[in-house]
Amino acid sequence: MFDFTVVTQWVDEMLRQLLPAPLVNATEFVLVGICLLVAYAVMALGLIYAERKVCAFFQCRLGPNRVGPYGMVQTVTDMIKMLIKEIIEINHVDRFLFNLAPYIVIIASLLAFSCIPFAKGLEIIDFNVGIFFLIAVSSIGIVGILLAGWASNNKFSLIGAMRSGAQMISYELSIGLSILTMVVLTGSMQLSTIVESQADGWFIFKGHIPAFIAFVIYLIAGTAETNRGPFDLPEAESELTAGYHTEYSGMHFGFFYVAEFVNMFIVAAVATTLFWGGWMPLHIPGWESFNAIMDYIPPILWFLGKSAVMVFIIMWFKWTFPRLRIDQLLTLEWKYLLPINLCNLFLMVFIVVFKLHF
Amino acid sequence: MRSTQEYFSSFFNGLGSLLKGMSITLREFFTPKTTEKYPENRAHLKMFDRFRGELIMLHNEKNEHHCVACGICEMNCPNDTIHVESEMITTEDGKKKKVLTRYMYDHGSCLYCQLCVRSCPHQAIAFVPTFEHAVFTREKLILQLNHEGSHLEENKAETTGKSN
Numbered sequence: 001m002f003d004f005t006v007v008t009q010w011v012d013e014m015l016r017q018l019l020p021a022p023l024v025n026a027t028e029f030v031l032v033g034i035c036l037l038v039a040y041a042v043m044a045l046g047l048i049y050a051e052r053k054v055c056a057f058f059q060c061r062l063g064p065n066r067v068g069p070y071g072m073v074q075t076v077t078d079m080i081k082m083l084i085k086e087i088i089e090i091n092h093v094d095r096f097l098f099n100l101a102p103y104i105v106i107i108a109s110l111l112a113f114s115c116i117p118f119a120k121g122l123e124i125i126d127f128n129v130g131i132f133f134l135i136a137v138s139s140i141g142i143v144g145i146l147l148a149g150w151a152s153n154n155k156f157s158l159i160g161a162m163r164s165g166a167q168m169i170s171y172e173l174s175i176g177l178s179i180l181t182m183v184v185l186t187g188s189m190q191l192s193t194i195v196e197s198q199a200d201g202w203f204i205f206k207g208h209i210p211a212f213i214a215f216v217i218y219l220i221a222g223t224a225e226t227n228r229g230p231f232d233l234p235e236a237e238s239e240l241t242a243g244y245h246t247e248y249s250g251m252h253f254g255f256f257y258v259a260e261f262v263n264m265f266i267v268a269a270v271a272t273t274l275f276w277g278g279w280m281p282l283h284i285p286g287w288e289s290f291n292a293i294m295d296y297i298p299p300i301l302w303f304l305g306k307s308a309v310m311v312f313i314i315m316w317f318k319w320t321f322p323r324l325r326i327d328q329l330l331t332l333e334w335k336y337l338l339p340i341n342l343c344n345l346f347l348m349v350f351i352v353v354f355k356l357h358f
Numbered sequence: 359m360r361s362t363q364e365y366f367s368s369f370f371n372g373l374g375s376l377l378k379g380m381s382i383t384l385r386e387f388f389t390p391k392t393t394e395k396y397p398e399n400r401a402h403l404k405m406f407d408r409f410r411g412e413l414i415m416l417h418n419e420k421n422e423h424h425c426v427a428c429g430i431c432e433m434n435c436p437n438d439t440i441h442v443e444s445e446m447i448t449t450e451d452g453k454k455k456k457v458l459t460r461y462m463y464d465h466g467s468c469l470y471c472q473l474c475v476r477s478c479p480h481q482a483i484a485f486v487p488t489f490e491h492a493v494f495t496r497e498k499l500i501l502q503l504n505h506e507g508s509h510l511e512e513n514k515a516e517t518t519g520k521s522n
Contacts, residue, residue, distance in 0.1 A: 054387075058383050058386055058387055059386075060389060060392050060393075061391060061392070061393050062391050062393040062395075065393075065395070316380060316383065316384070317380075319383060320376075320379045320380050320382075320383040335365075336369060
């Protein structure tokens with residue numbers, strides 16, 4: 001299997017020959033940053049296109065089909081439109097916080113994005129508490145949303161932000177507990193180790209019942225965490241115009257929009273990493289030739305393919321279920337998901353202690 | 359005890375209904391899409407029969423229509439869209455008769471309610487499902503519906519009095 005560290009080491013050696021030592025690190029930081037930002041932007045464009053197509057297909061439409069083949073250039077043109085739009089100065093806002101909020105949201109999302117192990121050796125931040133770090137940074141985004149709502153000086157924005165706060169703090173528990181369930185099974189928080197230990201079977205098979213329950217809960221809580229339908233009541237366009245980003249325009253709005261989509265990808269990617277083997281190819285014990293063929297598919301494709309399926313499921317949720325009311329939302333979390341999650345965690349501990357997993 | 363039972367039953371009921379909803383949307387995902395790619399499929403795009411695009415006067419192959427210029431359509435029109443212009447002529451056997459000269463239809467003010475077609479005692483007019491009606495001036499929307507040189511269908515004129 002192709003190890004991406006070959007490429008990174010080659011770049012590193014080349015830079016060391018060309019530049020003095022202190023500059024090498026700085027150059028590498030910049031290079032990694034650029035790669036990350038480009039990947040982030042491309043991912044966002046792809047996801048927006050996918051969302052519009054999937055939404056259209058669920059509604060018996062074709063979706064974008066005019067610009068480029070199958071409308072694939074549509075999101076690029078939308079991005080250009082968004083970039084050249086004016087950022088309107090609002091009179092009675094807290095200007096500093098108002099302008100700061102979208103950057104906090106996007107930085108949180110970018111930090112979480114950089115933790116994801118895309119392929120063998122292709123991970124930017126990888127250390128012993130990787131998944132913990134990921135949860136921590138992805139929760140920073142909520143500060144940005146609350147700031148946006150507060151600084152906008154608008155009732156709709158404030159209500160949206162407060163709902164978002166209540167929702168994210170509640171569902172963070174579910175996400176944390178379902179991830180903890182998997183950490184109990186792995187015995188490690190390092191994302192690369194988590195993926196490596198799934199070489200002989202993905203955790204959804206290894207951990208069978210509790211892993212599956214944890215997966216379902218993770219997916220529900222992850223959907224809520226990204227403020228997507230049916231949990232999109234912070235935005236609830238029919239009652240709050242656009243929730244916390246009502247007052248934003250131009251690229252500031254674009255940051256919220258892009259962060260929402262990439263957060264969906266991050267949730268899908270973490271689900272892939274934790275439950276579906278990350279970039280590990282599908283191996284069935286005994287089928288040697290089948291396994292050999294599966295090894296030929298590059299790990300990045302495995303990872304993106306699995307994440308695409310997860311993203312599709314999240315979109316499927318959005319275009320099927322009606323939006324929840326705030327009390328229904330909190331009932332779902334506190335009365336159903338949380339108790340189930342705690343029982344599930346106990347079950348997983350039981351299974352791990354008595355070695356009932358595969 | 360009862361509330362416990364309710365808790366679990368509501369949980370599984372909810373789960374069941376969610377899965378049912380998801381199965382329905384997934385089926386919808388794979389159904390053929392109804393979107394018409396309009397300018398490309400212009401050649402074979404067919405509107406459904408009940409679509410009301412434009413009022414026409416029905417003419418047969420001998421360039422005859424059924425309109426007796428009674429003006430009921432004009433009276434029924436809520437928008438004053440139709441103007442029936444007629445004249446009195448004396449036929450060979452000395453009878454006085456009202457004959458249609460021009461049937462004017464202002465497409466720009468028609469609201470496609472079909473009251474004219476419903477009220478016509480001779481089924482002389484009908485709606486057709488054409489839809490490309492864009493023109494550059496309003497004058498072009500005022501149409502004369504009876505064809506040039508057309509006249510009332512002869513046997514029809516004799517029988518209608520009895521049948522109605």
